[in-house]
Amino acid sequence: MLFNSIDFAIFLPIVFLLYWFVFKKSLKQQNFLIVAASYIFYGWWDWRFLSLILFSTLVDYAVGIMLSKEKQQTKRTLLLWTSIFVNLGFLGFFKYYNFFLDNFITAFSFFGTQFQAQSLQIILPVGISFYTFQTLSYTIDVYKKKLEPTHNFIAFAAFVSFFPQLVAGPIERATHLLPQFYASRVFKYSQATDGLRQILLGLFKKVVIADNCAIYANMIFNNSGEYSGSTLLIGALFFTFQIYGDFSGYSDIAIGTSRLFGFNLKQNFNFPYFSRDIAEFWRRWHISLSTWFRDYLYIPLGGSRGSLLKVIRNIFIIFIVSGFWHGANWTFIVWGALNALYFLPLLIAKKNRTHIDHVAAGKLLPSLKEITFMVITFGLTVFAWIFFRAENLKHAINYISEIASPSLFDFPRFASMKEALVTVFFIVFFLCIEWLGREKKHAFENFGQNWKKGYRYTFYYFIILMILWFGGEEQEFIYFQF
Secondary structure, X not given: OOOOOHHHHHHHHHHXXXXXXXXXXXXXXXXXXXXXXXXXXXXXXXXXXXXXXXHHHHHHHHHHXXXXXXXXXXXXXXXXXXXXXXXHHHHHHHHHHHHHHHHHHHHHHHOOOOOOOOOOOOOOXXXXXXXHHHHHHHHHHHHOOOOOOOOOHHXXXXXXXXXXXXXXXXXXXXXXXXXXXXXXXXXXXXXXXXXXXXXXXXXXXXXXXXXXHHHHHHHHHHOHHHOOHHHHHHXXXXXXXHHHHHHHHHHHHHHHHHHHOOOOOOOOOOOHHHOOOHHHHHHHOOHHHHHHHHHHHHHHHOOXXXXXXXXXXXXXXXXXXXXXXXXXXXXXXXXXXXXHHHHHHHHHOOOOOXXXXXXXXXXXOOOHHHHHHHHHHHHHHHHHHHHHHOOOHHHHHHHHHHHOOHHHHOOOOOOOHHHHHHHHHHHHHHXXXXXXXXXXXXXXXXXXXOOOHHHHHHHHHHHHHHHHHHOOOOOOOHHHHO
């Protein structure tokens, strides 16, 4: 079920009314309703894959209880690896089987040996990368004794399948979200209205920004051989705002929806395109994934301890694995490695923690130095996104080669250029809103709160009108494929 669909517009109010008016006196019933609603929400796409979520839930629930009873370290480690094998086994089969098979065959062919194997027509379950990492965090934290295992199966099932963030995050830790299913929730008007504002922001990002940018990004990337370097650069810029509006928009809707039910999810995007270096960008982009890899991969590898070579190794591992997490394609691996290369000069110079606060904190405008750093960081990010969006490495290299050619200075030309100017206007409008709200958890948190009520509601109605006006054919979120 898509957030930007009529189905969800009907589904959400029904669940909300049942949650607060029918089952409000029973925490167990509320949690059971969340499980049922989550399974309906996911099964709306393909009910067959509900068995994967249920099986993963049963395995990790049982492993958690057994870990609490087992004292022998060898057996505890075996239990942990059972959970890891089951969860990553499903993920590896559905997402990476054909990738490894194709590259295995290519490797044999390179050495003159023909190897025959049949690729499988595998449907990738929506959100498997997200809920796999979420449930793994539970088992790992129980193993490390950072979290007491739960004996409440309904609460645990609700944690694993919580529908607002089930298919595209944020990837919540068990230490943060699971305890919220134990505590009674009380409806808070201020929390709900803030949630609605964040949902509105997320829909604007998705429908008005991302879906319209997608029209021109797809047109240009899919026919890149027909365009000049200047047009290809514009295509890369459209994709840059498409992926941000699409993914951060999903996170905003997920977080806002959670707040309607009394839950607080962690912030997943913190205005990343205002970053002054790549290290800051990665502290602000897809925060739940970056911190997951930091805590469960980077630190166990040794983190920033040890020699410089080991630290560089760890940095490359975490970025390349992060790239590979996004998809079974060499373009994602190169995208991850490229970001690691961006990060290295900051690491070596020990300046990767230079920009911790918000840019121009407490000020209306940034300094010239801050503008320069933001432009450079944004440019590096746009360049890396080309690999992320390209069909394959050859496509990416040809795309970049044309941008680097003299045709970069040609006047850009592509179909519907006049219509594209409307999208550019909304991008600028969106960036202004984001800039004014960059020190908040989301851009609409306090936006216009000091205005007169009439002005504030006029602004909200304008946003709603734009969403309805541009809300044509339903478009899936990009990260559904990951």
